[in-house]
Amino acid sequence: MEPVSSAPDAPARDASSLDVERLRADFPILSEEVNGEPLVYLDNAATSQKPRQVLEAISGYYASDNANVHRGIHELSRRATDAFEGARQRVARFLGTEDPGEVIWTRGTTEAINLVASSWGGANVGEGDEIVLSDMEHHSNLVPWQLLAARTGARLRFVELADDGTLALEGLAELLSERTKLVALTQVSNSLGTINPIREIADQVHDAGALLLVDGAQGAAHAPVDVASLGADFYAFSGHKMCGPTGIGALWARRELLEAMPPYQGGGEMISLVERHASTWADLPHKFEAGTPNIAGAVGMAAALDYLEGVGHHQILRHEQALVAHAMERLSQVEGLRMFGPADPTRRAGVVSFVMEEAHAHDIATILDSKGIAVRAGHHCTQLVMKRYGVPATARASFYLYNTHEEVDRFADALGRVQSIFG
Amino acid sequence: MVDDVQLSSLYQQLILEHYRSPRNRGELDPCSVEVERLNPTCGDQVVLRLQVGDGVIREARFDGEGCSISQAAVSMMTCLLEGATLEEARALADRFTALMHGKEERRQELRQLGDLRALQGVSRFPVRIKCALLGFEALRVALDQVEESGASGA
Missing domain, CATH: 3.90.1150.10 (Aspartate Aminotransferase, domain 1)
Known part of the structure; x- marks a missing residue:
């Protein structure tokens, strides 16, 4: 890869x-x-536009397998669940992880980042803590952190842009300190096209004791991703930029991070035992997936990954x-x-x-x-x-x-x- | 379908002329009301300033940046505001909005739109209508503020 x-x-x-x-x-x-x-x-x-193979996977799912997932005993529910969880395994394989429990379905990159800001941020970021972003970020990797900072009293700091449209990374070292909890950067700039050297940045971030979130909305479309060798702790991306349908994307994070994080939204699917005043949570990945998911979207996204692999991603x-x-x-x-x-x-x-x-x-x-x-x-x-x-x-x-x-x-x-x- | 004739009708010389040499650009002192409007999806910006006395707009100025349609429309609008009563200004906004939404206007009413008539072609470009209306949005807010504050000097 x-x-x-x-x-x-x-x-x-x-x-x-x-x-x-x-x-x-x-x-x-x-x-x-x-x-x-x-x-x-x-x-x-x-x-991006969608190939026939993706369109057919979506209509084929609705035409012959449609049912709700994880709750039926009947045949169609089994088929829908297999298709949905099979799609998750497909995404896991794409990201180079063996553990599909590390892949959380979201509506897209934006929701994936909001999930991290709300759940991980709420539990781990407090007053005086710092989150490092860059001036290159899409609003979806900026505004969720502004909301978190307003809630917690954390401070946002920014890597600046050089004249040539690259990150002025010589300034990163002085932005990082023991107060830095997270660095959140885009892999590829959507407005400039710049490819960021995430691997080198990751080492610097980890040496400072912080975590690295990578916004892969633009990155995943253009080349295969291996989250481990990239050095990301969180990786967020969307299906629709890479030949898949809109309304589906995923968050990847290491299992121990996800296990320590509280749920993002409450509802069906994400619970284990529910009582009047308290509930216990489902295991990963379902803890973060309240409500009936976008099943056809997941099927379409898996078909898109198959397509890109066939083409030569x-x-x-x-x-x-x-x-x-x-x-x-x-x-x-x-x-x-x-x-x-x-x-x-x-x-x-x-x-x-x-x-x-x-x-x-x-x-x-x-x-x-x-x-x-x-x-x-x-x-x-x-x-x-x-x-x-x-x-x-x-x-x-x-x-x-x-x-x-x-x-x-x-x-x-x-x-x-x-x-x-x-x- | 957009063809080259329609494109030429969108970018009439009069529009390009107001875009390149906007009328009534700048500050206003004294200024009764100043309103900024942004088009958040595309970054067009208009700041409209009115000096109002005895229920009449004495002077109108604007600043802003954005596409030819948004900037030409607000330049043309300010040319028609001087000496207009608040009611006349509101009627102008309604008339121009109707024109943008493709509603036929009687010839006599069209004439009252002055240079703004050159923007008639915008109605064939649905995504650009909001550009043409940005200055008028600012005008409506400004008129509301003048009336609420009683700053019309009436």
Whole structure:
């Protein structure tokens, strides 16, 4: 397995062995037309598209296995439970852990981080304690810690961003102290594309006696993850960024951490014995899974992991980096265009964020949309990043396994229309 | 479906002109009311300032940053506010909101919208309507505040 934090060799047009044309046939939505043009979907950092294999797994589950899990004696309930727990084992295998009890289903990365902030944070963080974040964090890895700090009197500290869109890690050492309880960082920046050196950071964090939470929302999509070699204590990620459905994701943490944590929500599934005034909790992982779970979502996420493995998950990052290199080369020729993030494409996942002198990001996105090209415009839920680089918003093109070099050219060509209107 | 003709109608010269050379930008002293509105999903920002006396808007100024549609719309709006009564300002907000939601306006009423008529094409771009209405949202809040505080000087 190749952790996402290791920089691969320099990308070239032919560096990836993905058969992109064949893969595209798996994604029905890619044959859609938008505004009279073939769709060019470059908003993958927001959510990826779904292959037939995932769609069929979800509809197949509802068509032939649907029942509630863990509570029926009947055949369908057994099948639904097998599918649901099988999906958990699939996620565990993806993360390189042998223990499916360490995999907690959540609605996605956001809920996984909120779970840690509420449960682990509530039990372990007090007044004067410190949590270290960075200015690169998505709001989902910032606001839950603000809420925790407001509840407990803990203090948030921030790793700053360097001019090139990487973390200014030389400042990390002085942020860490015996007061530091947790460092929570993203594996890959959703607005800059920067790949963070999590492995090296993990050693520093652990030497200081703190725990490390890794926001894998963007990271897991691009390359296989091995949580142990990554050095994470908590790892949160979402299915929908990696060919799976929305509304499903997972939290991974070491068993001893999860066992010491109080429940997150109360309800069915998460209990053992219930009396009038007190209850006892179910064993892991069910202690953290109150209520009927998103069974079809879990099945779809497992199908997505199977799909990525079949495609060659370790090839995806390199393919994206080739597309990014191509896009950066084309965009660097556009007058008045400014790009953000590392200049070296091998330090990025498939994201190119940019602004144009005359046209605001929204206007860029509207004009590209009229050509069938989907990009995101705005602050990308990273207002600290926008503030750091002094822009209200950026336009962002983000690539995935099914994007082509022809699409990069169509995107870059369409920026000419922006210039003709605003230039 | 959006074609190039519609795109051109969205980005009319008059809109680009207000975007590049906004009218009534800046501070206001004395200022009866100042209202900031943000579009949290996209970062558009407008700060609207009104000087009100005897129930009439004497002067209107704004600051802000954002896309061409949001900034041109608020620039055009301020041009129509000077000398308007609070009721007229509210009617203007209602009329422009109706235009954005694609409701047909009689020609005579359209004329009262001044340069804002150039924004008619925005109604074909549902996700951009909130950009065009940001300044008017600020205006409604400002009018409410003036009336509540009795600062209209009436």
